[in-house]
Amino acid sequence: MEASQTIAEAAQSIREEFALFDDWRERIEHIVELGKSLPPLPPEHKTPQNKVSGCQSQVWMIAPLDPATGRLRLAADSDAFIVKGLIALLLRLYADRTPREILENPPVVLDEIGLAKHLTPGRSNGLWSMVKRIRELAARAAAEPAPA
Amino acid sequence: MTGALAETLPAAGALDVDAIRRQFPILHTTMHDRPLVYLDSAASTQKPRAVLDALLQVYERDYANIHRGVYDLSQRASALHDAARRKVQRFIGARDWREIVFVRNATEAINLVAYSFLRPKLGPGDEILVTEMEHHANIVPWQLVAGETGAKVVAAPITDAGELDLVALRERIGPRTRLLGVTWVSNVLGTVNPVEEITALARRAGVPVLVDAAQAIQHRPVDVSALGADFLVFSGHKMYGPSGVGVLWGRAELLEAMPPWQGGGDMIEEVSFAGTTFNDIPFRFEAGTPDIAGVIALGAAVDWIEGLGMALIDAHETALMAYAERAIRQVPALRLISEPKERSGALSFVMDGCHPQDIGTLLDLDGIAIRTGHHCAMPLHARLGLPASARASIGVYNTTDDIDALVASLRRVADMFG
Numbered sequence: 001m002e003a004s005q006t007i008a009e010a011a012q013s014i015r016e017e018f019a020l021f022d023d024w025r026e027r028i029e030h031i032v033e034l035g036k037s038l039p040p041l042p043p044e045h046k047t048p049q050n051k052v053s054g055c056q057s058q059v060w061m062i063a064p065l066d067p068a069t070g071r072l073r074l075a076a077d078s079d080a081f082i083v084k085g086l087i088a089l090l091l092r093l094y095a096d097r098t099p100r101e102i103l104e105n106p107p108v109v110l111d112e113i114g115l116a117k118h119l120t121p122g123r124s125n126g127l128w129s130m131v132k133r134i135r136e137l138a139a140r141a142a143a144e145p146a147p148a
Numbered sequence: 149m150t151g152a153l154a155e156t157l158p159a160a161g162a163l164d165v166d167a168i169r170r171q172f173p174i175l176h177t178t179m180h181d182r183p184l185v186y187l188d189s190a191a192s193t194q195k196p197r198a199v200l201d202a203l204l205q206v207y208e209r210d211y212a213n214i215h216r217g218v219y220d221l222s223q224r225a226s227a228l229h230d231a232a233r234r235k236v237q238r239f240i241g242a243r244d245w246r247e248i249v250f251v252r253n254a255t256e257a258i259n260l261v262a263y264s265f266l267r268p269k270l271g272p273g274d275e276i277l278v279t280e281m282e283h284h285a286n287i288v289p290w291q292l293v294a295g296e297t298g299a300k301v302v303a304a305p306i307t308d309a310g311e312l313d314l315v316a317l318r319e320r321i322g323p324r325t326r327l328l329g330v331t332w333v334s335n336v337l338g339t340v341n342p343v344e345e346i347t348a349l350a351r352r353a354g355v356p357v358l359v360d361a362a363q364a365i366q367h368r369p370v371d372v373s374a375l376g377a378d379f380l381v382f383s384g385h386k387m388y389g390p391s392g393v394g395v396l397w398g399r400a401e402l403l404e405a406m407p408p409w410q411g412g413g414d415m416i417e418e419v420s421f422a423g424t425t426f427n428d429i430p431f432r433f434e435a436g437t438p439d440i441a442g443v444i445a446l447g448a449a450v451d452w453i454e455g456l457g458m459a460l461i462d463a464h465e466t467a468l469m470a471y472a473e474r475a476i477r478q479v480p481a482l483r484l485i486s487e488p489k490e491r492s493g494a495l496s497f498v499m500d501g502c503h504p505q506d507i508g509t510l511l512d513l514d515g516i517a518i519r520t521g522h523h524c525a526m527p528l529h530a531r532l533g534l535p536a537s538a539r540a541s542i543g544v545y546n547t548t549d550d551i552d553a554l555v556a557s558l559r560r561v562a563d564m565f566g
Contacts, residue, residue, distance in 0.1 A: 024180070024513055032506070032564060056521045057505045058535060079535065080503030081565070082510075 007101055010092045011109035018113040027114075028082065035084030038091075041077035052076075052133045055126025057083050063137040065144075071096045072141055074134065086115070086127050094134055099142035107131055163456060163464045169545050171196040182515025185553045190335050190363060190494045190541030191519050192385045195449075199388060202448035206441040214440055215414060215431075229440055232447030233430075239450045240380070241371035242397055249396040249403070249430040250443050254362040255285040257381035257396035258329070260433060261358055262289040264409040265379070265402065266327050272298030275324045277355070279304045279312055279341075280531045281334045284524045286360045290329060299326070306531065310337040310486025317346065321353045328357045332364035336523045336539060337486035338469075338494040340364075347376035356402070362386055366543070367465055367492045369458045372397055384442065388543075389449035393442035396433070403429040410435040461544045468542055469495065472551045476540075479555060480562045485537050494541040496523075499558075502565040504538040510564070514557040 005013075021027045045062050052059040057080035063072040074095040076087045089110065094102050115127065169175050172194050177184050186194060212222040214229050230245075237245045251257045266276070276290040280303045290301045304317040312330075321328065328350045332343050343359055350357045358379040361370055366387040372380055379398045385391035398406075408415055408426050412435035417425040426432045453461065472495055476482060481500040499507060508520035519539045522529045529536065540554055 028510065028513060029564060056536065057503050078503075080505040082506050083503075 007093055007097060007105040011105075011107075014089060014092060014109050015112060024114075031085030031089075032081045033085070034088040035078075035081035035086075038077070038084045038088045041075055045075070046077070052126065052129050054129030054132075055083065056080075057126065059083060059087070059126055059130060061130065061133050061137070063134070063141070065099075065141050066096075069096075070098050072099060072102065072138060074137075076130065083126060087130065090130060090134065099138040102134060102138035103142065163460050163544070165464065165545065165547055168196075168456070169547075171198065172545055173197065173200075175545060179515040179517065180513050182513075185514075185516040185550045187540040187542065187546065187550060187554060188517045188519050189366075189543035189546070190386070190539065192391065193366060193388045193543045194545065195390065196388055196452055198452045199390065199445050199448050202445040203390060203441050206444050210444075211441065213437055225440060225444075228444045228447070229438075232443045232450075235447040235450040236395055239370070239454065240365075240395075240397060241373045243373060244400050246429050247372075247397055247400050247403065249398065249433045250438055251394045251396055251433075252392055252439070253383040253385070253394035254360060254381040255289075255383075255394075257379075257394055258285055258358065258360070259289045260396055260409050261379050261381075261398070262293045264406040264433070265356075265398075266290075267293040267297065268407070269326055270294065270297035270299040273324055274299035274326045275322065276301045276327050276329065277304060277317075277320055277325050278302075278329045279317070279331070280306045281310070281312070281337055281339065281525070281528050282329065282331055283335050283360065283362070284526070285362075286329045286331060286358075287527065290327075303527065306337075306339075306528075309488060310334070310339050311488050312339075312341050312346070314342070314345065314349070318349050321350060321355055325353065325355045328355050329360065330357065331360040331362075333361075333367065333492045333494075334486075334525075334528075335363045335494060336496050336525050336528055336537065337488060338491040338496070338541075339486060339488035340368075340490040340492045344374070344376060351376055363493055366453075366461075368462055378402055384446040384449065387446075387449055388452060389446040390439075390442045393439045393446050395446075400429065403433070406433075408432050408435070412436040414438075456544065464544060465493070465542060468546060468548065468551065469493070471548055472540065472542070472554075475551055475555045476558070479558045480566060482558060482562065485532055485534065494539055496537045496539040498534060498537055499562065499565070502561060504536040506565070507538045507558070507561055510561050511554070511557050514553070514560075516554055516557050518554070 018027060041060055046060045050060045050062055052061050057078050059078045061076040063074045066073050074091060078084045093107055174194050210224050210228055212225045214226040233248050234245050236248050242248060270293060276294060278287055294301050304320045305313050307313050330346055333340050347357045356378040359377040361380050361382040365382040381396050384393040415427050415432050415435040417427050469491055482497050485496045485498060504520035508518055511518055521536050523539055
């Protein structure tokens with residue numbers, strides 16, 4: 001998560017990264033590898049309140065607002081590796097962004113690299129539930145009064 | 149069919165599974181450009197040509213609303229619908245066609261019994277006994293009526309092998325037990341419960357029994373006259389029939405004493421604003437236009453199963469399941485979540501270091517359809533200490549080739565996560 005990168009730049013790097021793979025097995029293996037290297041969420045954050053519903057695996061997500069920067073310190077974890085890999089991609093797009101940046105940039109890149117087609121996200125892997133939660137957290141933070 | 153299975157099947161009278169497979173168009177399609185390996189029949193079976201033809205034929209040649217028209221077409225549709233009811237009656241050994249109630253699925257059948265039979269009998273402190281291995285369909289309807297009446301749902305435990313603890317079950321049957329709901333075959337564990345023994349226990353205590361046969365009806369002979377149960381439920385879509393039609397069997401004297409559950413057409417005798425009298429069983433419980441074509445096609449599914457012979461289906465599936473169990477145990481880091489003495493239909497497992505959802509997603513890319521998650525049995529998974537599991541389940545059309553493909557794919561998953 002390079003702070004200097006914009007969401008558009010992060011999306012472009014994901015696009016280029018996935019263009020290197022020939023078939024879907026390789027892409028999924030790459031997503032699994034991303035998942036394996038995702039830092040775990042500290043156990044105290046794995047609460048029912050932080051759970052994202054609509055996922056077959058368990059997913060926890062937090063997005064505390066950093067008052068100094070006005071950015072959301074998004075973090076998430078799952079007990080399934082493919083989902084963790086999807087989280088890693090979402091964090092590259094959305095971690096340390098302002099609520100406004102998040103709300104103005106839907107994750108179209110995930111469609112472009114074919115995740116929607118190959119992972120049936122609407123139904124079982126919870127990708128869209130996670131995206132929905134990120135946007136809800138951003139909308140909530142945006143509605144709160146700006147930090148002094 | 150490859151060698152190992154052929155050796156385990158009886159030499160004479162075995163099923164020609166290749167010929168059976170040819171009757172299922174969908175088994176010759178692909179998933180992610182791989183030949184489809186369908187191992188999710190416990191969720192729903194695929195449909196043979198005979199059932200597909202029956203559906204189409206009804207709509208093309210024999211369709212009108214039933215039990216209403218005096219014209220020939222309506223009479224013909226009514227006759228086909230009535231014939232399907234008698235086929236189901238014969239198929240499960242019911243003594244009377246009036247004991248067969250057509251519903252949408254096993255879930256609706258249980259809801260019907262919960263609301264029409266049980267609810268009027270329930271009061272505060274009463275108990276509905278189920279088991280830890282039940283599908284949500286055999287838990288939640290009882291919880292709904294319990295919540296309305298102050299009764300409670302209690303569960304008999306299972307052993308670590310995934311079998312019912314019959315001693316504990318007997319102890320749980322008490323003076324406040326108003327009904328026992330038990331599955332014949334577990335949709336997750338594959339465990340075959342000794343239902344005759346269980347119904348005998350309950351009968352001695354004067355407790356009515358509902359048997360959930362959703363995972364039994366497609367795998368083994370069912371004879372309600374020998375079962376000792378009061379109600380038995382199943383879905384058409386799990387026995388090679390269409391989705392949207394299911395069956396409640398109930399003993400006639402119980403059904404006759406039960407009030408209607410849903411009101412509407414066909415379930416009435418006389419309607420006036422002064423009051424309405426109700427039709428006889430089973431029509432009293434079949435309000436509105438039913439799934440006419442679905443019921444007729446379910447009859448075709450019964451014919452199709454009987455044409456193969458349930459004993460031969462059972463023999464083929466038992467041999468295949470034994471083969472699958474041996475083969476899947478060879479996959480590194482894989483553990484079966486149940487070890488029942490008698491298993492039918494389903495094989496559930498977990499793998500170290502890998503979530504069932506990961507397994508299911510990777511198998512999907514290999515063209516293999518299995519089920520992952522809690523399989524509508526969250527209390528069972530809580531008892532097993534698992535958030536989820538992966539389940540391979542078979543139908544009569546599965547072969548050792550399917551199992552070999554499953555095992556090869558699972559080995560690749562094990563490599564990736566090992």
